[in-house]
Amino acid sequence: MLSSDQEDLRLLRESARTLFERAGGSGRSRRLRDADGGWDADMIRELAEAGVFGVTVPEENGGLGMGLAAGGVIAEEVGRVIAPEPVVVTVGLSLGLLRRLCPDHAKMEQLTSGEISLAVAWQERGPGGAPADATCRYADGKLTGGKAWVIGAAGSHGFLVVAKGDNGPVLVLAEATADGLAIDKRAQADGSSMGELSFSGTPAEQMAEGPTVQDALAEAISDATALAAAELVGLSDRAFEITLDYIKTREQFDKPIGSFQVIQHRAVDLHVMREVAQAGVREVLTQMDCETDPKIRARLASRAKARAVTAAKKITRDAIQLHGAVGYTDEFDIGLYLNRALVLSAWLGDDAYHRRIWFDAREEEGAA
Amino acid sequence: MIDWNAMTDAEFRKKIRQFFEAEYPEELRHLPHRPKFAEIEQWHTKLHTKGWVAPAWPTECGGMGLNAAKLLIFYEEQQRWGVNRGRDMGVQMVGPLIIKFGTQKQKDYWLPRILSCEDIWCQGYSEPGAGSDLANLRTRADVDGDHFVINGQKIWTTMAHDATHIFMLVRTDPDAPKKQQGISFLLAPMDQPGVEVRTITTLSGETEFCEVFFDNARTPQENLVGELNKGWTMAKALLSFERIFIGSPSLAQNALGQLESFARGRGAFDDPVFRDRFAQAALDVEDHAALYARFADQLKRGETLGADVSMLKIWVTECFQRITELMIEAAGPDGGTIGPLQVGNVNVDALASFYKARPTTIYGGSNEIQRNILSKAVLGLPG
Ligand SMILES: Cc1cc2nc3c(=O)[nH]c(=O)nc-3n(C[C@H](O)[C@H](O)[C@H](O)COP(=O)(O)OP(=O)(O)OC[C@H]3O[C@@H](n4cnc5c(N)ncnc54)[C@H](O)[C@@H]3O)c2cc1C
Numbered sequence: 001m002l003s004s005d006q007e008d009l010r011l012l013r014e015s016a017r018t019l020f021e022r023a024g025g026s027g028r029s030r031r032l033r034d035a036d037g038g039w040d041a042d043m044i045r046e047l048a049e050a051g052v053f054g055v056t057v058p059e060e061n062g063g064l065g066m067g068l069a070a071g072g073v074i075a076e077e078v079g080r081v082i083a084p085e086p087v088v089v090t091v092g093l094s095l096g097l098l099r100r101l102c103p104d105h106a107k108m109e110q111l112t113s114g115e116i117s118l119a120v121a122w123q124e125r126g127p128g129g130a131p132a133d134a135t136c137r138y139a140d141g142k143l144t145g146g147k148a149w150v151i152g153a154a155g156s157h158g159f160l161v162v163a164k165g166d167n168g169p170v171l172v173l174a175e176a177t178a179d180g181l182a183i184d185k186r187a188q189a190d191g192s193s194m195g196e197l198s199f200s201g202t203p204a205e206q207m208a209e210g211p212t213v214q215d216a217l218a219e220a221i222s223d224a225t226a227l228a229a230a231e232l233v234g235l236s237d238r239a240f241e242i243t244l245d246y247i248k249t250r251e252q253f254d255k256p257i258g259s260f261q262v263i264q265h266r267a268v269d270l271h272v273m274r275e276v277a278q279a280g281v282r283e284v285l286t287q288m289d290c291e292t293d294p295k296i297r298a299r300l301a302s303r304a305k306a307r308a309v310t311a312a313k314k315i316t317r318d319a320i321q322l323h324g325a326v327g328y329t330d331e332f333d334i335g336l337y338l339n340r341a342l343v344l345s346a347w348l349g350d351d352a353y354h355r356r357i358w359f360d361a362r363e364e365e366g367a368a
Numbered sequence: 369m370i371d372w373n374a375m376t377d378a379e380f381r382k383k384i385r386q387f388f389e390a391e392y393p394e395e396l397r398h399l400p401h402r403p404k405f406a407e408i409e410q411w412h413t414k415l416h417t418k419g420w421v422a423p424a425w426p427t428e429c430g431g432m433g434l435n436a437a438k439l440l441i442f443y444e445e446q447q448r449w450g451v452n453r454g455r456d457m458g459v460q461m462v463g464p465l466i467i468k469f470g471t472q473k474q475k476d477y478w479l480p481r482i483l484s485c486e487d488i489w490c491q492g493y494s495e496p497g498a499g500s501d502l503a504n505l506r507t508r509a510d511v512d513g514d515h516f517v518i519n520g521q522k523i524w525t526t527m528a529h530d531a532t533h534i535f536m537l538v539r540t541d542p543d544a545p546k547k548q549q550g551i552s553f554l555l556a557p558m559d560q561p562g563v564e565v566r567t568i569t570t571l572s573g574e575t576e577f578c579e580v581f582f583d584n585a586r587t588p589q590e591n592l593v594g595e596l597n598k599g600w601t602m603a604k605a606l607l608s609f610e611r612i613f614i615g616s617p618s619l620a621q622n623a624l625g626q627l628e629s630f631a632r633g634r635g636a637f638d639d640p641v642f643r644d645r646f647a648q649a650a651l652d653v654e655d656h657a658a659l660y661a662r663f664a665d666q667l668k669r670g671e672t673l674g675a676d677v678s679m680l681k682i683w684v685t686e687c688f689q690r691i692t693e694l695m696i697e698a699a700g701p702d703g704g705t706i707g708p709l710q711v712g713n714v715n716v717d718a719l720a721s722f723y724k725a726r727p728t729t730i731y732g733g734s735n736e737i738q739r740n741i742l743s744k745a746v747l748g749l750p751g
Binding site: 247255256259260261263264265267268269271272275276277279280303307355356358359362363 | 651
């Protein structure tokens with residue numbers, strides 16, 4: 001895959017940042033959250049026009065043909081303004097699946113052009129509430145069973161569902177309005193919702209079948225995991241900036257609180273955290289663009305997510321402390337960052353989970 | 369004369385690596401203590417013959433003339449192979465100062481003697497009352513005819529008991545309005561009646577550093593480097609490269625390698641809690657290396673590094689400490705045992721690594737001082 005050069009990435013970052021800032025930055029995200037957690041259709045269109053959704057899609061399939069490093073640049077900008085639109089879901093998961101399995105399908109074009117968005121449903125919940133083996137079936141053009149933890153379920157036009165077909169795994173597409181589909185929306189800390197889907201003979205179109213489905217899913221998850229890490233890096237970056245501004249201006253004991261050494265040292269630690277995360281995650285994305293072995297790519301993605309979650313948790317939580325009581329209010333933006341970090345951290349595995357995966361992958365590579 | 373800087377990085381790295389691997393004595397690799405000169409003399413002679421004692425010095429002074437990028441590679445390879453830096457205070461600290469601020473006569477006299485290790489140097493900056501607040505130093509040098517007369521005390525002087533000369537910051541104007549202003553940079557011979565050296569035993573039981581007492585010790589006026597009372601700014605000017613060097617990933621990387629083979633041998637990876645902490649440390653090292661690479665690239669592009677580079681030191685030294693703490697943990701009941709611990713066919717000296725990691729957060733500007741610097745110079749915090 002292509003790895004974009006530094007100058008391309010810089011330009012891409014600039015245009016993504018301008019686009020989000022012009023649209024209202026984090027203020028826009030707050031308004032959307034208050035208006036019930038949806039997306040902004042104009043924004044989706046603008047993002048599509050800028051090529052954002054098709055950033056990693058090859059040019060012959062209507063994308064920008066850039067690498068994950070470029071996807072990461074965009075994800076960082078999404079994170080900085082905590083934009084709710086499904087950028088990582090689309091770039092990493094839905095287009096990540098389709099460009100690998102059926103690059104000529106009409107939905108590709110509709111996704112890159114922002115005409116539709118599709119959520120991806122592959123995990124299932126066991127009786128105890130934790131993830132369990134998948135049992136959802138696809139037979140005679142109909143889905144039966146359930147799927148859990150579907151991000152972007154609320155605003156999507158349809159669902160890409162990984163199910164068991166007669167001849168092994170299948171990827172099928174169920175329209176959001178299809179018969180026999182019930183969506184239970186669970187409210188998330190950041191105002192978004194996560195879907196629990198249940199299918200009872202829900203009609204769906206088969207997109208791909210066979211072992212390639214599992215392979216493509218694993219690859220798409222690696223991509224999305226690394227991109228979510230980049231989104232957290234952007235989020236941490238901005239949360240730290242907000243905090244730094246605050247401790248420079250808030251005065252107590254007749255001085256800015258940022259003149260107290262204990263505050264200064266905490267701020268430095270957060271700064272170092274942020275820089276390490278940014279360097280680590282960007283390095284991973286570049287390496288993933290040059291790496292073809294799916295296992296190594298998965299290990300790299302875990303490294304990125306482990307780092308990004310560690311940093312984002314620390315930075316957003318310390319940020320609340322450094323703000324004092326206003327940090328605990330809904331009115332101050334810093335809380336939006338904490339809430340978004342909670343959701344992004346839990347999605348696709350948190351830091352402890354990814355350290356485990358990373359360690360096991362490293363052991364396996366060492367043994368091979 | 370070879371133009372090292374004209375080589376590609378890969379070619380250069382290969383050359384350096386081959387030499388170290390072929391020529392560096394196995395028994396001196398990864399030495400857990402600072403050697404006396406006698407222990408490493410043969411190796412030094414080899415380096416000297418090759419002209420590699422002073423990689424950073426300009427060629428006309430007898431160095432290799434490496435640019436920043438090549439210099440980093442040289443040190444990376446040195447640390448990778450566990451090559452001892454030798455008694456390099458002359459090369460690293462006095463030499464560059466003399467090159468930058470010394471007279472031609474001083475250069476002609478001192479530089480060859482530094483390269484040959486005919487003179488072995490120690491650094492006399494810290495004093496009992498002047499540690500982090502170095503400018504508070506009180507050791508005096510007063511003019512007496514064509515000499516300076518030195519009175520006072522230095523402390524924590526690494527390897528002073530095995531040095532022939534000391535370079536020092538001394539107070540030459542006690543009445544200067546700011547304490548940074550009355551300080552000069554002076555060279556002095558150790559072998560004289562007015563200088564007394566007492567070794568200090570460290571926590572690890574080594575004698576690495578010393579107290580040095582000056583009681584009317586003398587040094588010729590021509591041993592003043594640079595202008596009188598300008599020592600402070602001169603000493604500061606030399607810190608910039610040191611700051612990335614001290615933040616390089618090698619120490620932590622080597623320790624992590626040791627920890628891994630040790631933990632494996634001891635079965636520590638069977639414990640999921642240990643596994644997680646190992647993974648944390650290993651990822652800390654990997655991501656630090658990514659950040660280090662960002663600064664190294666800046667140097668390679670010919671940019672100068674800002675105060676931001678201090679974060680490398682903060683991160684890597686604290687990470688190094690955590691890794692060695694995990695070694696002690698993995699050692700279980702052997703965690704307090706002095707000397708190498710046998711695991712399979714490797715020996716790991718967990719305690720020695722643990723001790724080695726402790727002072728890294730104290731010297732080279734303590735990590736608290738680094739945080740002070742970052743908070744003001746980089747984050748722009750007030751006060
Ligand atoms: C192994 C080793 C080798 C050394 N070799 C040499 C040598 O060869 N030559 C030489 O001249 N010196 C040498 N030193 C001394 C070294 O430079 C000093 O230890 C260092 O400058 C710190 O000074 P200090 O030990 O007096 O600690 P102090 O300055 O007394 O500090 C004690 C503690 O207080 C903290 N502290 C101090 N000031 C502040 C502040 N403003 N804000 C927040 N925290 C603060 C410090 O970070 C530290 O944690 C060596 C030290 C060690 C450990």
